Amino acid sequence: MTLPKTSQALDIFDPSSYPTRRDEEWKYSDLSRVLRDVPKKAMVVRTLSELEAEPDGFVYFSADEAGFEGLQAAADFAMRKAHGRLYIDGNDFGDEDGYLGYQGHGEISLAAGQSLVVFEDYTGAFDYAVHSRLRFTLGEGAKLTRVVILDEPETAVSVRQSTVETAPGSIFRQHVFATGAKFQRFETHVNHAGRDAVVEMNGAYLLKDKRHFDYTTRVTHGQVNGETAQLVKGLVKDNAAGVFQGRILVEKGADGTDARMRHQALILNDGAHIRAKPELEIYADDVQCAHGNTIGALDEEALFFCESRGIPEEVARAMLTHAFVLPVVDQIEDEVLRETVLNFLENASESFYAL
Amino acid sequence: MLSIKDLSVAVDTKQILKGLSLDVPAGEVHAIMGPNGAGKSTLGYALAGRPNYEIKGGTVEFNGEDLLDKDVHERAAAGLYLSFQYPLEIPGVPALTFLRTALNAQKKLRGEGEVSAPEFLKRVREVAKTLKIDMDMLKRPLNVGFSGGEKKRMEVLQMALLEPKFLILDETDSGLDIDALKVVSDGVNALRAPDRGMLVITHYQRLLDHIRPDRVHVLVAGRIVRSGGPELALELEAHGYDRYLGEAA
Numbered sequence: 237m238t239l240p241k242t243s244q245a246l247d248i249f250d251p252s253s254y255p256t257r258r259d260e261e262w263k264y265s266d267l268s269r270v271l272r273d274v275p276k277k278a279m280v281v282r283t284l285s286e287l288e289a290e291p292d293g294f295v296y297f298s299a300d301e302a303g304f305e306g307l308q309a310a311a312d313f314a315m316r317k318a319h320g321r322l323y324i325d326g327n328d329f330g331d332e333d334g335y336l337g338y339q340g341h342g343e344i345s346l347a348a349g350q351s352l353v354v355f356e357d358y359t360g361a362f363d364y365a366v367h368s369r370l371r372f373t374l375g376e377g378a379k380l381t382r383v384v385i386l387d388e389p390e391t392a393v394s395v396r397q398s399t400v401e402t403a404p405g406s407i408f409r410q411h412v413f414a415t416g417a418k419f420q421r422f423e424t425h426v427n428h429a430g431r432d433a434v435v436e437m438n439g440a441y442l443l444k445d446k447r448h449f450d451y452t453t454r455v456t457h458g459q460v461n462g463e464t465a466q467l468v469k470g471l472v473k474d475n476a477a478g479v480f481q482g483r484i485l486v487e488k489g490a491d492g493t494d495a496r497m498r499h500q501a502l503i504l505n506d507g508a509h510i511r512a513k514p515e516l517e518i519y520a521d522d523v524q525c526a527h528g529n530t531i532g533a534l535d536e537e538a539l540f541f542c543e544s545r546g547i548p549e550e551v552a553r554a555m556l557t558h559a560f561v562l563p564v565v566d567q568i569e570d571e572v573l574r575e576t577v578l579n580f581l582e583n584a585s586e587s588f589y590a591l
Numbered sequence: 592m593l594s595i596k597d598l599s600v601a602v603d604t605k606q607i608l609k610g611l612s613l614d615v616p617a618g619e620v621h622a623i624m625g626p627n628g629a630g631k632s633t634l635g636y637a638l639a640g641r642p643n644y645e646i647k648g649g650t651v652e653f654n655g656e657d658l659l660d661k662d663v664h665e666r667a668a669a670g671l672y673l674s675f676q677y678p679l680e681i682p683g684v685p686a687l688t689f690l691r692t693a694l695n696a697q698k699k700l701r702g703e704g705e706v707s708a709p710e711f712l713k714r715v716r717e718v719a720k721t722l723k724i725d726m727d728m729l730k731r732p733l734n735v736g737f738s739g740g741e742k743k744r745m746e747v748l749q750m751a752l753l754e755p756k757f758l759i760l761d762e763t764d765s766g767l768d769i770d771a772l773k774v775v776s777d778g779v780n781a782l783r784a785p786d787r788g789m790l791v792i793t794h795y796q797r798l799l800d801h802i803r804p805d806r807v808h809v810l811v812a813g814r815i816v817r818s819g820g821p822e823l824a825l826e827l828e829a830h831g832y833d834r835y836l837g838e839a840a
Contacts, residue, residue: 536642541679544639545689545749546667546697555692559683559732 246395248275248337248367264479264511265450270393270419275337275365293572294323294355301328302368304342311344315352321570324356328392330364335393341369348375348403353570356384358396365393372398374406376430383573384412384422385580390447392417400426402433404459411568412439413577415584416447416476423452428490431459437466440561442584443476443508450479457485457520461492466499469561473504473588482527483515490520497527502534502560534560550589558585592617592788593638593658593757598649599813600630600637607633609813610649615757615806618785622799623792624824625810626832631792632676634810635761639673640666653757667693668700670756672749674763678742681733686745687715689733690752697753718751722778739766740775747778758782758789764798776801796828811835 246267247253251274255262278301295314297307307324314322330336346352360366374380380400388394394417400408412422426435441449455464464484472478484495501510514527534556542552561581568574593615600608607630615621625631637644638651640663651658658666681689695705706714719726722744734742743763750758760779764772779802783789791802799807799821807823808815809832816835817823 535679538679538681540639540641540663541675542681542689542693543663544641544667544673544675545693546664546700546753547693548664548696549662551692551696552664555684555689556681559681562683 246367248339248365248395249277250274261452261481264477264481264513265419265421265448267393267395267419271335271365273334275335276331278336278338293319294321296323296325299324299326299340299342302326302338302340302366304340304368304370307342307344307370311346311352311354315350320351321353322355324354326356326358326368328358328360328364328366328394330360330362330391332362335363335365338364338366339368341371343371343373344380345373346375346378346380349377350375351379353381353573354383355573355576356382357387358385358394359387360392361389363391367395368397370396370398372400372408374401374403374408374430376403377405378403379407381409381570382411383568383570383577384410385577386412386414386417386420386422386449387580388415388417388420390418390445393419395419395421395423397423398425400424400435402426402428402430402435402462404430405432406430407434409436409567409569410438411436411564411577412451413564413580414439414441414449414451416441416443416449416478418446419448421450421452423450424454426453426455428455428457428462428464429459430462432461433459433463435462435464436567437464437468437482438564438567439468440564440581441470441478442557442561442581442588443470443472443478444474444588445476446474447476448479449477450481452479452481453483455484455495456487457490457493457495458487459490462490462494464493464495464497466497467564467567468499469564470499470501470510471504471557471560471588472501472508472510475507477509477511480510480512480514482513483517484525484527486516486518486520486523486525488519491522493520493523493525495523495525499529501531503531504534554585554589557588558582592654593790594652596650598637598651599647600633601645601647602633602643606647607813608637611810611814613808613815615788615790617788619805620783620789620791620802621806621808622804622824623790623808623810624794624796624827626836627794629810630813631794631810632761635673635759635790635792638666638759639663639671664696665700667753667755668697671759672753672755672757673759674746674750674761676762676765678734678746680735680737682735684733685731686729686733690715690729690749693749694753714752715748718748721781722748722751723774724748740768740771743767743771743775744778747775750782751778756787758787759792760789760802761792762794763791764793764795772798772801796824799824809835
């Protein structure tokens, strides 16, 4: 599956390729507005690190500065040696005056019956603009789980796109946790092309200050009996902006499709925004599809209840915030990663309220 | 212990309490009875410090300190406990975690040391047993999917663990069957102590058969219109609130 035209063409070193608000898919995330100057091309000296199994049972792969060369070899190594767990450590370092730019792409293919858990941990420092493209291809009955943490600085501009191709009986699960950046977009296109394949597209975001996060997902059901489940939860405060664009397309003939999308967000004060665009487009006859989108505020009564038991307001808010996104974490099967994400979110909830 | 003078409270600009005065000395249990809409729950919420409950006038002294000056959680740490008529569900927060967070937050504010996990669990086990609460229930998110009776028992468990100096029970009998009412009132009675006061808010006399008050006050249209001994509750049960409604108007 290929990305749509605008995304395909995106080259962060070529401003004429930047999508603008006129592109329907980028209406709420205007890259041309945040990247006014072309980022400087950084000198990247890459040394391919030795592939080693880590104590937690992960094979470690350094993807600093969007360098994904050798990703397939690392994945193959992980599937041979480390119970199929791969840790992609992405660290992007920028400049303090003007943006440094990085662009890269990588691919992982799973053969029939193979199973892989990928943990993508993206952090960075200073002013950088990064654009990465990953392509995942699943063989028959293969199982791929992606757990992604986007923990980037408030100055970062980051666009991370990926495409996924399923096969009959395969399972693809994606869990994304984000705190936003100056501009942060995580975009996944799934070609749900295998009969009886299962796809999960979950995520949670906690955005404060002027941070922006855009979770865009496109799932195209082209075969019979495909399943898609999506649970995305988010909180925004201050002047932060959250964007959720979830689209599920069920093509003609994709009968027996079962697709469920849920987006639940809380806006904690007036200056913050959520733009949600859940879309279901159905051309098949015999399908079960549902989508729900709710945007509300933190339960003030529950807050008062907690406080009346002696819990200070900010602690109570952090506790209820953490509890709100918890159901998304519970979907992660891998115990080590569930703990990792819990820790990340606990810290994020606390820093959210500056505890 | 708790001294309310001329308290006036408005909720969403509507005046609910209109100059209410009440004294509850340490060691005593006072009941507040009154018809619907008299301001019974408003009194409990205003004392606990619920937002949007605007104090229009009057004072509340709690153990010699100005209660109204404190934040909600500070009032709790000072020893005030409001038991909710409808305890809230807190999804995602196990009851045990909630309890320990609350207890340690109170202790921290009072400058006391935190309670250790084993010590805390031991204490919870003891209290849970007397209240017939299963430990498994305490691992579940607080009040989520609990029955009305289970929620009220959780309220009593929290009282027993937080050891407040003053209890306000808001319609604690609502939604309870006879057996649950017995367990809950036994739990509350076990907390009666010479240095602890209680205010029992109720619409019916039934609860007062189980939690015997020292004094009964009749609250009508935002004011205490009559006070007396326990016999006043029986009189109200027999004759209703009608005669007071006329007086208040």
